[in-house]
Amino acid sequence: MxxxxxxxxxxxxxxxLDPQTRIPDASRICDxxxxxxDRARSYIDKGRSNGAPSDLEIVFVQHEETDGTLIKGSKPWELVFKPREEDDHEMLVGxxxxxxxxxxxxxxxxxxxSGVKRIVTFGIQSDCCVQATSKGALGAGFDVTVLSGAHSTYDTEEKKAVEIERDIDEELQEKGANLLPWEQWYP
Structure with a gap:
């Protein structure tokens, strides 16, 4: 499967979350x-209650630094969304x-x-870890879908975050990723 x-x-x-350091569209990404x-977990739970093996896994990625603010164990490093304990369909990757x-x-x-052929990505920051992880997944031979509108970053002097999001979407699509508005993704 x-x-x-x-x-x-x-x-x-x-x-x-931090009002001093969060990206401008953080509330959109959290929503x-x-x-x-909710959709992914409902899908997994429904399959589990029917006794069917799930064809969906959730991978929570957590960046950590040795020199910076995302020091392992610190408040800035903590995840907003955490994997459910003892759920074999959810994993944490540092x-x-x-x-x-x-x-x-x-x-x-x-x-x-484990049978994974497709990777669906969203999160923070569009032009850093979302872009690099999506490219890494493509390079590893996975079919990749980037959820448009569910990744963002900081504004720069040259561009607003939403412009950077669109640029990253276009670049990843050119490299072979599929784009899908996040509202349309269902497992």
Whole structure:
């Protein structure tokens, strides 16, 4: 059975909740994350109650730094959305680089061994970890879908965050990723 892994990328306290440091569209990303996780967990739970094996896994990605603000164990490092305890369809993956697959060299083969063929990505930051992890998944041979409107970043002097989001969507699509408005994604 071909499985899908929903990657929830770096939705952490500093980037999404702290009023001093959060990205401008943090509330939109948190609202999308809540809806997406509700859908995914309902789907998994429904399959579980029917005794059917699930074809969906949820991967929570958490960035950590040795020099910076996202120090493991600190408040800024904490996840907004956490995996459910003892749920074999949810996993936590730490990373030290923008690309989750680069930080975790065995992750691609681990996912493939469990039957994962498709990866769906959303989170923070569009132009850093969402972009790099999506490219890493493509490079590892997965079919990748990026959920438009469910990833964002900081404004720069040159561009607003929403412009950067669109640029990243276009770039990832050119590299082979599928784009889907997050509101339309259902497992």
């Amino acid at each position: 071909a499985k899908t892994a929903l990657f929830v990328i770096d939705i952490q306290d500093e980037l999404a 999308a994350g809540t809806a997406l996780l 990373k030290q680089t923008q690309d989750t697959f680069e930080s975790n060299p065995e992750l691609a083969s681990q996912l493939k061994q």
